[in-house]
Amino acid sequence: MTLTIADLVRRHAGERPTAPAVTCGASTLTFAELDRRSSQVARALLRDAAGHGDRVAMIDKNSPAFFEALLGCSKIGAVLVGVNWRLAPREVADILRDAEVSLVLAGPEFVGLLPAGQAAVKVVVLDDRYEQWLQGPDSTDPRHDVSPHDVVLQLYSSGTTGLPKGARITSANLLPTADMAKTAWRMSERSVNLVTSPLFHIGGAGYSLTTLSQGGHTVIARQADAAGLLAEVERHGVTHAFWVPAVLASVLDAPEATGADLSSLELIGYGGAPMSGFLMLRAMERLSCGFLGVYGMTETSGTVLYLPPEAHDPAGPRAGLMRSVGRPLPWVEIEIRDPATTAPLPANAVGEIWIRCAQNMVGYWNQPETTAATLVDGGWLRTGDAAHRDEEGYVFLHDRLKDMIITGGENVYPAEVESVLADHPAVADVAVIAVPSQRWGETVKAVVVLRPGATATEEEVIAFTRTRLARYKCPTSMDVVTELPRNASGKVLKKDLREPYWSVTGAGGPATVAGPAGPAGPGRTAAAAALVRRWSVDWLNGRHPEVCEEILSPDYTLLIGGYLLGPRDEYVPATLAQLNRYPGLVVTAHQVIAAGDRVAVWFTEHGASARLEGRRAAWPGVALFRSNGEQLTHCFCEEDYYARRRQLDRSASDVVDAPAVAPWDPVPGTANPAAESVVKAWLGERDLRSAPVVIDDAVTGAQPPEQVLDVTGFTVNEMFSAGPQVAFHATQTGVYAGGLDGLEGALGDPALLHLAGIVEVRDARIVGGRVVRDRLGTARSLASRSSAPPSSAPRGSTQVL
Incomplete structure (x- = not known):
């Protein structure tokens, strides 16, 4: 019976000892060799007093040593901590300190990233010194009593909005990859899998276990250059690969792609970033194989949703499914929930993806509060991703909730706009952000990298989007840059793109109402809240004294800039479901209050904004005001419009x-x-x-x-x-x-x-x-x-x- 990931290799070492397990460059390990060398790692760790629960870090490009270390840790209950070699020395030091590692396995070129002065941490360099470290009087499998629920892998999130978090992953979390390999990837022992994603990411580490679980052959690319990947496909007869859209585009654009024999490819997976329709069609025309869309994250130990090859039919009646990230794996439960109320939402309603399955991590290392906010009652994991699910269960990803743009009261998901912009023939890379607007509070800005030799004006690109999107979703401006800022994991740093426009002295200029502007949320609306509260009390007492006792109770609520401000000044994203919970009057300040000189304030009986006409709310009054940052000046009043x-x-x-x-x-x-x-x-x-x-x-x-x-x-x-x-x-x-x-x-x-x-x-x-x-x-x-x-x-x- 398979209990840990080490048992996967133990089994194949017994049944298929001479079959190739892992290849990197000119070196190949059979299953028997991989099993033996992982036992040597386990014994070497024990000699260095690294045992059950101890953390061993590895910082290197993709290599067979990663699997030797991971399986060796699994055999004694130790934890392998994957460290991103693209990080700065300070960031590496932060992770090593946070993880409390006792030993580091480092590639020769990355020893300089390690912090000096940590005598308690042993460093083993992955060259001849690593081979010497493996040698010992006993190289047999230690066969320690290890539970499948023991943590075996700790991977750190990218940290685009804050410090990285160490996701703790067990063998029990990783073992469903064996079923995933058959269900989604259609792998067998004859499969040859090309791994290009970094092994310090779940997209590399977790994905590579699919082939190992089936006794197949895993080919590791030390780095993802297009010419090298094409050569690996031809050399080894690669049948499966997972390529993020950027890698897929580079392969298609490579001069070496012309004339390359790619006939062995059976299935290419993609994910990790939005895939443009233009790129998908190019890939399908060039590569005679199936395509598999996947969705997952570090916290779910990899893939939980998948879009099978049969759903990739651009000329068929269900071509729209190609925009979906698919349906859940058979053992995965998914719900779309209101991010504010946490109530499940019906089909086609946009909310937050919640996941419940055996793959969910056990929590973040040394972060109990963050863990409690992510892993909630009933075993559900909150992803932070906005999506909707159709009647057939297909999930359509919108964006990270934190990146959502609210323009004129409408929600815009950057990923949708980016997908359209990526189809423009002149656009090589794109990010969409919110910038302040005097009229709408926020508007959509495109930041694009043009293809070599291509030209495109702001007007041309905006006009292109208007043929494909509702106008409020289209960019109102565009910046052209040579490259987008990315973190060490390759994710676009949108906070860096936004910052100049939202800072008081930045390109967006001051955007205040008695205080500086910032992204939608508490920091941006505190001054607006105080201003509206003060005004609303004065105005309502004069205009509607008969309802003021009820309306202006301590529980009365403000809706500002897309956020609800409750009686204790707590902020939550505002949705119709959330608004329905407030039977009393809600004072709604249009989000432009925090961006300039004008604000509309609505008073509603049923908690629905006046802009949400579908609620059929009765309005005691509607008022439009101007603000000079200190006071509101009345412009007009409309009484009980909907009653009329x-x-x-x-x-x-x-x-x-x-x-x-x-x-x-x-x-x-x-x-x-x-x-x-x-x-x-x-x-x-x-x-x-x-x-x-x-x-x-x-x-x-x-x-x-x-x-x-x-x-x-x-x-x-x-x-x-x-x-x-x-x-x-x-x-x-x-x-x-x-x-x-x-x-x-x-x-x-x-x-x-x-x-x-x-x-x-x-x-x-x-x-x-x-x-x-x-x-x-x-x-x-x-x-x-x-x-x-x-x-x-x-x-x-x-x-x-």
């Missing part, structure tokens, strides 16, 4: 369906002619052919955009030219009914907006209709009766419907 809307809806019984229309091709950045014809056709049905139409901020006809307030017409939401879905709003003045705050800032005092109808268009077809035939006349009638503000409205306000 509901009354209008109830009085209109004549509902008609809009006609079907032909498809159109989006034209970004212009008043889309096809979109215009759709709206004009609808207007023609109602004898309104002469009415101007506002599409993507451009007015059809002779009127320039600045005269939009002076026309009576119809407005099309900017999403109209972005693709499959659009709502266009028929308004008395031609102004987008949902854009009061933005138009106020651009065009002066807000116009009287009277919603005359809403038509929803999906997939080039007007559906649902829900157009009230006489609503325009009803709105005009109401407008004439409410042209003067009531006496209760504050001075200078404009009363609207």
